[in-house]
Amino acid sequence: xxxxxxxxxxxxxxxxxxxxxxxxxxxxxxxxxxxxxxxxxxxxxxxxxxxxxxxxxxxxxxxxxxxxxxxxxxxxxxxxxxxxxxxxxxxxxxxxxxxxxxxxxxxxxxxxxxxxxxxxxxxxxxxxxxxxxxxxxxxxxxxxxxxxxxxxxxxxxxxxxxxxxxxxxxxxxxxxxxxxxxxxxxxxxxxxxxxxxxxxxxxxxxxxxxxxxxxxxxxxxxxxxxxxxxxxxxxxxxxxxxxxxxxxxxxxxxxxxxxxxxxxxxxxxxxxxxxxxxxxxxxxxxxxxxxxxxxxxxxxxxxxxxxxxxx
Amino acid sequence: xxxxxxxxxxxxxxxxxxxxxxxxxxxxxxxxxxxxxxxxxxxxxxxxxxxxxxxxxxxxxxxxxxxxxxxxxxxxxxxxxxxxxxxxxxxxxxxxxxxxxxxxxxxxxxxxxxxxxxxxxxxxxxxxxxxxxxxxxxxxxxxxxxxxxxxxxxxxxxxxxxxxxxxxxxxxxxxxxxxxxxxxxxxxxxxxxxxxxxxxxxxxxxxxxxxxxxxxxxxxxxxxxxxxxxxxxxxxxxxxxxxxxxxxxxxxxxxxxxxxxxxxxxxxxxxxxxxxxxxxxxxxxxxxxxxxxxxxxxxxxxxxxxxx
Numbered sequence: 001x002x003x004x005x006x007x008x009x010x011x012x013x014x015x016x017x018x019x020x021x022x023x024x025x026x027x028x029x030x031x032x033x034x035x036x037x038x039x040x041x042x043x044x045x046x047x048x049x050x051x052x053x054x055x056x057x058x059x060x061x062x063x064x065x066x067x068x069x070x071x072x073x074x075x076x077x078x079x080x081x082x083x084x085x086x087x088x089x090x091x092x093x094x095x096x097x098x099x100x101x102x103x104x105x106x107x108x109x110x111x112x113x114x115x116x117x118x119x120x121x122x123x124x125x126x127x128x129x130x131x132x133x134x135x136x137x138x139x140x141x142x143x144x145x146x147x148x149x150x151x152x153x154x155x156x157x158x159x160x161x162x163x164x165x166x167x168x169x170x171x172x173x174x175x176x177x178x179x180x181x182x183x184x185x186x187x188x189x190x191x192x193x194x195x196x197x198x199x200x201x202x203x204x205x206x207x208x209x210x211x212x213x214x215x216x217x218x219x220x221x222x223x224x225x226x227x228x229x230x231x232x233x234x235x236x237x238x239x240x241x242x243x244x245x246x247x248x249x250x251x252x253x254x255x256x257x258x259x260x261x262x263x264x265x266x267x268x269x270x271x272x273x274x275x276x277x278x279x280x281x282x283x284x285x286x287x288x289x290x291x292x293x294x295x296x297x298x299x300x301x302x303x304x305x306x307x308x309x310x311x
Numbered sequence: 312x313x314x315x316x317x318x319x320x321x322x323x324x325x326x327x328x329x330x331x332x333x334x335x336x337x338x339x340x341x342x343x344x345x346x347x348x349x350x351x352x353x354x355x356x357x358x359x360x361x362x363x364x365x366x367x368x369x370x371x372x373x374x375x376x377x378x379x380x381x382x383x384x385x386x387x388x389x390x391x392x393x394x395x396x397x398x399x400x401x402x403x404x405x406x407x408x409x410x411x412x413x414x415x416x417x418x419x420x421x422x423x424x425x426x427x428x429x430x431x432x433x434x435x436x437x438x439x440x441x442x443x444x445x446x447x448x449x450x451x452x453x454x455x456x457x458x459x460x461x462x463x464x465x466x467x468x469x470x471x472x473x474x475x476x477x478x479x480x481x482x483x484x485x486x487x488x489x490x491x492x493x494x495x496x497x498x499x500x501x502x503x504x505x506x507x508x509x510x511x512x513x514x515x516x517x518x519x520x521x522x523x524x525x526x527x528x529x530x531x532x533x534x535x536x537x538x539x540x541x542x543x544x545x546x547x548x549x550x551x552x553x554x555x556x557x558x559x560x561x562x563x564x565x566x567x568x569x570x571x572x573x574x575x576x577x578x579x580x581x582x583x584x585x586x587x588x589x590x591x592x593x594x595x596x597x598x599x600x601x602x603x604x605x606x607x608x609x610x611x612x613x614x615x616x617x618x619x
Contacts, residue, residue, distance in 0.1 A: 053410070100607050107349070108606050111561045115603035118554070122596045237554070241417060248414050278429060284421030291405055291415040 090217020
């Protein structure tokens with residue numbers, strides 16, 4: 001077996017056994033990190049592999065989260081149906097946003113996605129009767145049971161996050177090694193040349209946006225189910241910046257980069273807020289230092305220094 | 312509620328907002344135009360201006376007008392120096408790469424917010440305006456067969472708000488004069504047009520970049536000093552100006568200062584007027600969607616030229 005598969009399977013196995021060693025607190029943190037890493041991996045498909053820098057990915061996360069949460073709250077749906085509703089909302093939103101936003105490029109694309117995300121946030125506030133606005137709503141514990149497994153339990157929660165994470169990680173690994181994945185990289189590197197080779201750039205980009213939005217939506221829907229809270233803060237600008245940050249830290253255009261970046265950021269904030277109140281200072285200084293000394297992210301720099309087989 | 316007088320009031324409020332927004336957005340537009348980088352920390356420089364203005368007026372004491380005058384010059388100068396220093400220490404060393412600059416300025420944003428939180432605290436504090444006469448808004452009415460001037464009850468503005476509008480106008484004109492008529496303006500425009508050729512002609516591009524970054528931040532701080540007697544200084548106040556200036560710069564057309572001014576007035580005014588008459592959330596939804604649609608169907612902005 002190739003070492004690239006060994007590395008990814010190894011991480012998945014490691015994470016599976018980690019739940020037996022980790023204390024309850026870190027089990028919860030890791031479950032959250034795995035769900036957020038899925039969010040970042042969806043983002044990475046657009047930004048890292050295809051070169052589409054979106055500043056509005058919070059809308060896909062929120063679409064998944066609210067699609068799932070509202071299905072449970074208003075329609076009393078079961079977990080499977082609710083998950084489906086979350087995925088469908090994110091996918092449809094991604095289709096509409098993709099059709100409109102892909103008419104722009106570069107900074108225009110960044111701002112259009114930012115505006116659409118802001119619109120969704122305001123729409124959530126406007127329909128406060130159903131969404132409870134900024135306050136958000138909690139999902140009752142008895143509605144969060146999947147096939148007899150109580151998702152409110154720490155172990156079940158970790159396991160569910162692990163299943164989602166592993167599935168998405170392997171799916172993306174297969175995608176970026178496929179022909180479609182290589183076309184995505186070709187678009188990122190030189191759009192004109194890819195077009196002249198006969199690829200339908202517009203359709204490839206649209207597919208990537210839908211995939212990326214749906215994966216980010218899956219993270220949002222899972223987050224709502226596992227942690228039982230749906231709130232408008234997840235639709236706000238910081239949650240569009242976070243995935244960009246995590247991906248840039250870990251290494252854009254690497255399969256494991258988003259996970260590494262998320263892990264690094266979560267524990268940086270966790271540890272620094274334990275030592276001092278000034279966690280924002282620690283985060284800020286780290287970001288500036290990373291851009292100065294590790295511009296390609298952790299894994300990207302590793303790849304540039306000789307570990308060429310990383311994808 | 313009579314429509315006429317309220318419309319005048321709404322337009323005045325809108326103009327005050329538009330004035331401050333114009334200064335802030337001009338700073339962002341200048342940085343974007345000349346350096347081709349997005350400064351995510353721009354809103355924090357705005358906030359820093361407001362906080363420094365409070366600090367300066369408190370330290371000086373004495374009559375409100377004196378403290379304010381010193382703050383009006385001192386705060387933008389200090390903020391400009393801080394920004395130029397950040398440019399020299401960080402942005403210069405990452406070669407103004409667009410994506411890395413975004414991350415680095417997000418880092419700056421966190422650092423500035425935390426430092427202000429630790430030194431200034433989480434409270435919102437007001438600055439006393441240098442003068443603040445209440446001015447009633449006049450209106451005409453048909454009465455007894457002729458036009459009659461009267462003052463609708465409760466509708467007023469203040470002399471300070473009119474001063475903000477005048478000051479923004481003056482600063483805007485001064486900036487235009489510098490850009491269009493001086494040697495410094497020529498150097499800035501040359502760097503904007505083609506930094507490599509400018510360098511070949513002996514323009515010290517790196518120092519120009521530091522200067523532009525400083526001026527951009529100082530303009531944001533200037534807008535903040537003007538607005539802080541109306542709106543209190545708070546360590547989280549930078550978010551809205553950042554988003555609005557972003558919109559303005561894009562709608563106005565990248566790098567076009569004239570477009571930026573027009574867009575700032577358009578957006579500041581409509582924001583002020585809409586929020587007086589309609590549900591603010593619905594108005595914001597429509598405005599945001601409108602901005603997005605302008606970008607989708609007219610990516611060069613409303614006033615920008617199509618690039619070849």
